[in-house]
Amino acid sequence: MSTSAENIQRAYYESTASNYDYMHTSCQVDEHYAALEFIDLLCSRFHLESLLDVGAGTGRGIRFLLNRGRSAHGIEPVKMLIEEAETRGVPKGLIVEGTGYSLPFENDSFDAVFECGVLHHVAEPSRVVSEMMRVAKRAVFLSDANRFGQGRYAVRILKLGLYKCNLWRAARFIQTKGKMYTISEGDGLAYSYSVFDSYPQLAKWADTIWLVPTGNERSLKSWIRPLITAPHVLLCAMKGARPQEALTPSPKEPRPDSLRQ
Numbered sequence: 001m002s003t004s005a006e007n008i009q010r011a012y013y014e015s016t017a018s019n020y021d022y023m024h025t026s027c028q029v030d031e032h033y034a035a036l037e038f039i040d041l042l043c044s045r046f047h048l049e050s051l052l053d054v055g056a057g058t059g060r061g062i063r064f065l066l067n068r069g070r071s072a073h074g075i076e077p078v079k080m081l082i083e084e085a086e087t088r089g090v091p092k093g094l095i096v097e098g099t100g101y102s103l104p105f106e107n108d109s110f111d112a113v114f115e116c117g118v119l120h121h122v123a124e125p126s127r128v129v130s131e132m133m134r135v136a137k138r139a140v141f142l143s144d145a146n147r148f149g150q151g152r153y154a155v156r157i158l159k160l161g162l163y164k165c166n167l168w169r170a171a172r173f174i175q176t177k178g179k180m181y182t183i184s185e186g187d188g189l190a191y192s193y194s195v196f197d198s199y200p201q202l203a204k205w206a207d208t209i210w211l212v213p214t215g216n217e218r219s220l221k222s223w224i225r226p227l228i229t230a231p232h233v234l235l236c237a238m239k240g241a242r243p244q245e246a247l248t249p250s251p252k253e254p255r256p257d258s259l260r261q
Contacts, residue, residue: 005123008183008188008189009188012183012188014080017080017084032060035143035214035234036143038214039114039234040064040065040068042139043065043068043070046241048112048138048139049111050071050073050109051065051072051110051113052110052114053073054075054100054118054128055076055100055116056074056081056082057081059089059095060116061114062074072094073095073096073110074096075095075097075104076095076098077097079097082095100118100127101127101128107135109135111136112136112139113135113139114140114141115128115132115141115142117144118144119145120145120191120192123180123181126201133201133202133205141236141237142235142237143214144193145195145231145232146233148227149215149227149230150231153218153228157228194233195234198235206239208238208241209235211233211234211235211236212233212235213233214232215233216231
């Protein structure tokens with residue numbers, strides 16, 4: 001078998017497929033569940049009905065949204081994870097086999113496209129984000145790692161400084177001896193990634209971007225939060241949504257007493 005990064009990662013997921021949920025999704029209050037709750041709120045507020053989960057795994061995101069009455073589909077490169085999702089209640093056919101590098105869907109196929117913890121496992125996250133923007137009509141949600149919010153404070157500042165000086169890739173190349181990734185028992189093969197890496201790309205596509213810390217922030221006093229305080233962040237990029245809309249009750253919703261004059 002080839003020892004390419006993709007095959008190493010695939011072998012990891014195939015070997016852990018039966019225990020995947022226990023290892024990665026058993027906690028009901030982790031950062032991705034928090035992100036899914038927030039995504040669901042935005043779906044209700046902005047009438048996003050159809051969603052695509054990129055890197056669906058065993059279907060946690062799809063099950064969550066189906067239970068909320070939404071239309072959800074997924075794409076996943078590891079067949080054994082798809083089979084595991086179907087044994088756990090995801091209807092057969094809702095998750096198709098494929099990768100985020102080439103989504104088998106037409107432009108604007110879904111109201112929203114999201115990923116949970118996938119982009120730090122791919123070598124070229126910008127390619128995946130580009131495909132997500134292509135098939136999304138109104139929203140792209142990234143629930144993922146933020147390297148700048150991880151490690152001791154001095155390390156976080158150092159990483160941010162290297163990144164701003166365009167030296168981060170060189171430093172990472174030296175750190176990983178040219179591989180650019182690390183391998184761990186708990187997370188398999190992973191690259192150094194931050195949702196802020198994808199911010200400029202999504203800013204060209206979206207009208208509005210919200211950043212929501214979803215993990216335990218290291219400090220609430222920093223004036224550059226969540227950039228250097230949150231190890232995990234939900235980035236919400238939306239078209240046709242003004243920031244004040246999220247704070248204004250829709251005509252169908254009763255206005256809270258505190259807002260009535």
